[in-house]
Amino acid sequence: MKIDLLENGCLKILLTEDDLKEFHLTFEDLDYNNDATRSAMHKLLETARRETGFDSSGSLMIEALPVDGGCMLLLTPIGSKRHIRMKRVVGPYIFELDDVDTVFRLAKSVGGKTPPMFGSSLYRFDKKYRLVLYPGTPLSREIGNLLGEFARPAGEGDAAAAYTAEHGESIAVGDALNRICAAVSGSTGGRNEENTNQATDTKKKIQ
Numbered sequence: 001m002k003i004d005l006l007e008n009g010c011l012k013i014l015l016t017e018d019d020l021k022e023f024h025l026t027f028e029d030l031d032y033n034n035d036a037t038r039s040a041m042h043k044l045l046e047t048a049r050r051e052t053g054f055d056s057s058g059s060l061m062i063e064a065l066p067v068d069g070g071c072m073l074l075l076t077p078i079g080s081k082r083h084i085r086m087k088r089v090v091g092p093y094i095f096e097l098d099d100v101d102t103v104f105r106l107a108k109s110v111g112g113k114t115p116p117m118f119g120s121s122l123y124r125f126d127k128k129y130r131l132v133l134y135p136g137t138p139l140s141r142e143i144g145n146l147l148g149e150f151a152r153p154a155g156e157g158d159a160a161a162a163y164t165a166e167h168g169e170s171i172a173v174g175d176a177l178n179r180i181c182a183a184v185s186g187s188t189g190g191r192n193e194e195n196t197n198q199a200t201d202t203k204k205k206i207q
Contacts, residue, residue, distance in 0.1 A: 002174070003044075005052035011075040013044055014174045020070055027066045032086040041084070044073070062086040065118050065134050066158055067165075067174060072119045072134075092161040093139075095151035097129045106131075106150040107177070107184040114178050115143050122176040123168030130154055130164050131176065 002014040020026060023040040031037050041062070048054040059079035064086065065072050097103050103122070116136035123130045131151065133139075139147070155164070172179050 001047075003048050003051055005048075005054055009077060011048055011052070011054045011073075013048070013073040013075070014067065014070065015073065016070040018070075027064065027071045027088070030064050030071070030086065030088060032062070032084055037086070041086075048075075057082065059083040060085070063118065064088050065092070066161060067119050067121060067134075072174060074118055092156070092158065093133045093135070094153070094155040094160050094164055095131045095133070095147055096125070096154035097131065097151045099128070102150050103129050103131075103180065104184050106146065107180040109146050109150070110143070110177070110181055111185065112181070113142070114181055115139055117175075117177060119174055120177040121165070121173045122171040122180065123164055124171055125164060125168040129171075130168055132161050132164055133177070 001016065001019045004012045006012055023043075024036055025040055029036065032041065045054070045056040049056065054075075055077070056075070058077055059081055060083075061076045061078050062084060063074045063076070065074075065088070097106065118134040118136050120134065121132045123132070154160070
């Protein structure tokens with residue numbers, strides 16, 4: 001389990017498949033109307049409060065998306081009156097890239113223009129690479145053109161993402177695109193030491 005407080009005040013929680021099993025949940029079971037989900041969220045919010053200082057006293061929108069057998073939760077404060085809404089996010093997009101040089105060229109071209117993402121993961125897949133994107137907003141024409149230049153569509157939806165995770169070798173899960181871009185740029189500006197080390201490790205794994 002990994003918990004990060006983002007600069008915009010949102011909270012990102014990455015849960016592995018084992019984490020979900022400990023809560024007696026699957027991604028399909030996530031529903032704030034059931035007791036198991038409410039109990040899990042209560043424990044997660046308490047952990048987040050202790051580790052990051054995240055204030056969960058107001059209203060929250062919780063968006064859940066499947067990631068590599070587990071899931072990612074994005075918690076967004078939306079008001080002062082106590083209320084929690086949860087929805088499962090669908091529609092991941094999978095893109096295939098021919099080799100590591102193509103992965104690096106895409107990352108160099110994207111640079112600091114990475115679009116808002118709920119999550120992104122990179123896999124080594126049949127001697128090629130697959131990038132799974134969970135965009136937070138519709139992809140811009142610029143990003144769409146870059147993806148079209150360096151990659152080709154390899155599927156869409158939860159089933160395609162699950163197939164990629166099952167049959168591919170995970171390189172970076174959860175925040176792959178930003179980490180690859182940071183690794184390629186080699187810049188530490190605006191990034192803390194932990195994130196810089198993660199970016200360096202990601203580059204080593206890809207190579």
